[in-house]
Amino acid sequence: MLALSGPTGAARADELIPFKVAISTPVVSILPVFLAADGGFYKKQSLDVDIISTEGGTKGMQVLLSGEIQAMHVGLSPVVAANAQGAEVRAIASTTNTLPISLFSAKKLTPPLPKGTTIGISTLGSETDIALTIALKALGLARSDMQINQIGGTSQRFAAMSAGRIEAAPLLEPGTTAARQKGFTEVYDLSAAKTPWIFDAVVVTTDYAKDHADAIQRFLKAYVEGAYWGMANPDKAKEVISRRFKTKDPAVIDSTYNEFKRLMPRDARPSVEGSANVIKQLASTGLKLRSEKVEDYVDLGPIDALEKSGFIAEMQRQYAVQ
Template identity: 30%
Template sequence: MRRLPVLAIALLLVAACGGTTPSAASPAVSAAPTAAASATPAPRVSLKVNWTALTGANSGLWTAVEAGYFKDESLDVELVNINSSSRSIAALIAKEVQIGFSDGANTVQAVSQGASVKLFQSVTNHLVFSIMATQSVKDLKDLKGKKIGITTIGSSTHTAALQALKLAGLAQSDVTLVPLQEVPNILAALVAGQIDAGSVSPPTNSRAKASGFKELINLATDGPDYPSVAIAATTEYMSANADVMKRFVKAYSRGVDRFRRDKAFGIASIDKYLKIGDPAILDDTWTQFSKYLELPPYVKGIDAVIVEVAATNAKAASLKPADIFEQTYVKQLDDDGFFKTLGK
């Protein structure tokens, strides 16, 4: 099973991509801004923004929404949830959303097929995933011949599983990957004995530990630099809306800063969207992602992703990092000294 056919299918079947909008209630914490909003209000713009997996990686976005930072930038953001990076890219191309979460591997695959999309900021340059397994699995090498749960082929959970296998000297053909659609379903399958291991992110890795499963590796701490989660748009939209893109990055970055500094507000944001309820799991999720969300959100490590994808997709071999990401908006804010104002 390879990502390329799946992504190609996704690009053709964009009409099937659906989304849901979270409820309007805000966390019961003061949403006072941490940095001054734009002095002169910009024209109001409506944006549909897609987040993918049920994971704390979305915390910066959620916190920015709940704190009103997008509204400060005259951006009316509607959140939708399409639970796959490849389907998120398809939705961008179909103009169902203007901005969407993605990852390095799927973006390289899409661009190699001629898709006019680019990453414009990172979320995390680490694979914030753990490979959780039953106690009978000794180590990563022992995964050979075993069943590993992921969400979908071409997802970030798939990428994380492949990276873990690579570190153990194994290939995808050495295991059976079991697509389970949502990260929480992976833990459910572990509990039911339907799989031997699973590629999961916080808070599901915390729940798995609490349920007695073994962490074979935490790729966030023991894996390579990797643009695991980033945010993308079409080149057409970016070219026509450069100021909107810069305002989005600014509001999002304020959200990450608030998430890191205001634990109570950050945890409330996580719980609103993930509906965890368990204080210990919420605390652990905040602790993990407060370390791993990038700020300034430059995309890093894309060179290695191009090489990885090119190993099975010859069209990717000629791609350069500049074909995959556009860092103009982050750099402009950096040059303006914006990131130095955060936390003050």
């Protein structure tokens, strides 16, 4: 990492710290990654950030562990699963401390999901996969009753439903509004329960966190300010949503923006209760965990440092976001 002296601020291009962050798919819960880029906050923090899409959290975790990227935006379930296999990964910030997912079917079925229904998820072990298990249980069904296919992110699952390649899928914004507009049937809304969870978070390896604490603080400052900037400037944030999510539909853009504001923790702090729920849920599936302690999957230190420095309070004063 390049050594920097003096206060944090804009720097020449040759002084910027390279930083690669991956997203699993372009959905509402990763919006701060884009807002920080389009608002110029990465450069403000002397970072040269490259945003990469891995189309799936499980695959993204593999890329993170390879050392090719510095951070991954993914839910806690892949973190728990990776650590069960010997990895040392921690979630350090969160955008979504509930399950913002609805299960849709492409047409009205009787019963809502007959046995043998073909359902698309992103990848096995992903947040959408775990969410599907929870939804099926609530409906009195089991995974073994269904045909579950790995399709990819929300946009891929929506396209697969539209093309008739799958019959149902868990979706989140911008996919949920698009699904309602298309006449798809909402079978089960997990978001209504407001179950504490860690659906999407910034994740790093413990080695990187230990050796590059300054780079992580810079990234989180840009990330959090990007979120505040977006919440305080709806027109600019909606432009980012339109461009990054490749949609011109005003209803989809508005719904995605409103969901972002609803979901985003103002301090970007991962929920301890949500973390415990993820760990408990994965343990119930038979996954052999190395630990059931939240601190073995979540590191609150970086967010604690932002708060102690007064940065979060300054964001609240500067942007006046409720």
